[in-house]
Amino acid sequence: MTYIKPKFHHPELPTNRLGYTKKEYEGVISTLCAGCGHDSISAAIVQSCFEMNIEPHKVAKMSGIGCSSKTPAYFLSNSHGFNSVHGRMPSVATGANLANCDLLYLGVSGDGDSASIGMGQLVHAIRRNLNITYIVMNNGCYGLTKGQDSATADAGSINKTGIANEFNAIDLCGLALELGATFVARSFSGDKSQLIPLIKAAMSHKGFALIDVVSPCVTFNNNTGSTKSYDYVREHMEAVGTFDYAPYEKKSQLIMTAK
């Protein structure tokens, strides 16, 4: 089965400054579970790129292995993508960056891909301040292998098997801050009013930009007792600030230098 969306669209769909409709930033139909947080993040990426007037072919989508790393197929069909090996996307993105620094690098990873098998590569990419927007779709579990706890699952959080996790979670944002990352954010896949401005800001940032997005797994980690369920996150989420993002304009710099 292939998941190709029809190309035709309403002739009056709004276009951005480049003349592209939002459809031109979309990908094939997602094969993830209905209600997966990751699909909301994909949609936020589509919206952000559309609003930022980004030329799709000037984006390189990089990912590792896992549910999260499948998503580059579901956005920006006109961009090249690279689904690398498990936990090794940062190195491939580093090499790609050395070959062409003019593309916009959009890395997509998961909590298993980044906080366990790929921890070594993640921290070194941060240390080198690799120019990439690095989105972690964080659901606290391994969805493709039926829901084992990941290293970002909170201690005491109960997954679908009913067993509480014994180990403390690795906080990717805390880690990134400690390593001197130049852009660090945490968001929630269920709150696009916050997530879209963050993605736009991260894509405008030159250097390593980490967004750790809590993204519930509807199949294995959305039960009572899980700290990464939709209900739990909605109840406990507290935005430390409300954001909007105004793209960087040359004239504002002129005003600043005039002062």
Add this chain to the structure above:
Amino acid sequence: MVYVGALSALLDIEHQVLKDIIASEFAKKPKLIPLNEYALQLGIDYAKKNYACPLPIKVERRDLIGDLIVMEGNAATGLGAIYGGATVAAWYPITPSTSVVGGFEKYANKLRIDKETGAKKFAVVQAEDELAAIGMAIGANWNGARGFTATSGPGLSLMNEFLGLAYFAEIPVVLVDVQRGGPSTGMPTRTQQSDILMAAYASHGDTKHVLLFPCNPKECFEHTALAFDYADRYQTPVIVMTDLDLGMNEHLSPPLVWNDERQYDKGKVLSAAQLDTVAKWGRYLDVDGDGIPYRTIPGTHPSKGSFFTRGSSHDEFARYTEDSNDYVKSMDRLNVKWETIKNEIIEPEIYQQKNEHSIGIIFFGTTTYAALEAMDLLKEEGIETDALRITSFPFSASILEFIDAHETVFVIEQNRDAQMKKILTQELEVHPKKLVSVLNYDGMPITANYIHKTIEEKLKATISKPQLV
């Protein structure tokens, strides 16, 4: 210097040669030249007074070197990467391959600097480990640059998974493996040819890789440059197999030669204009029937040629699939490509006009010069042999022809398990008993005497047991 003087009188070394050496050695401190020449003379006078000079053994001027140069293989490999067009080197320090990237960087700082701005037109990244090193090299190649990595034994083990990805997703990448004594940490400062089996079939699943086997610094240079053309042309990993002896020791070598007219072979890469003329492009479509599809580089065209590179099973249009037919089709096409490589890859070196003797000898890499010397020693005893030096894998048809043309074939290699023999037997479907191994795996470079002695013994043994021949 007094000692050198005495020795020169005893061995009858040309006086002017020693004076020239003193002059060049102390060129920056000319005051020391007459003092050293005086000391030299003191030694000469003492020896002549007290001993019968010269001794029966004498040092004589000879011109066997001709225009040969002295060079370490790793430096030649690094230079080969520059001439081969590499702009990205990613590596993790490991003996004995470290000086490959050291050589690359040294020459790049001379040859790959923008003359106007002084900016470097290359990148060297010391990665966090070998997994990252090859990941970076693959990322660079995927994005249109020529990138490579260099490693040794344990590093090659770690790179296996990525090699499988590059094979299956068809991404060019060049890897230099400077082999050392294994297994595990093994003998990092000793030499071996013991990574051959792993390199040939690195990674899980059905995989196989192009290998090149240089035998001297000149070939380190040439094979490395060629590896980048092969990687791009065939869209697959190419591994240059050297070893510690070749890489880190100074060897006599023919001079390095480069034809400035030579163009890089970037293989089948579609430009934006070409994409506009193609009716239906598929990343893994075999349009030409040679098993090599057309690839695109990110950022080329606003609406054509994008695809999702993946190590998971894919159809001709790079879409994920678990359909058996699609999977078998893509695995079979990779085999078609393998046959194309087999027909085009550099030929082995054959040391005789035609195969006329019943004994054949096969060797490769740093075994070459010891093997050639051993052939001379055997010839002195009336045992005449033909020889073939393997330079590449997959094996070209001439290797099987050579084996078929001889009654007994000795395969000389520097490992315990006869790795090259195993691959020859398996790939060419030769009877294992036809290939007789000569193996040296003590970590020291193989010697002519050892080869000579072993072949002689094995020949005697086969006379008493003719069924082994």
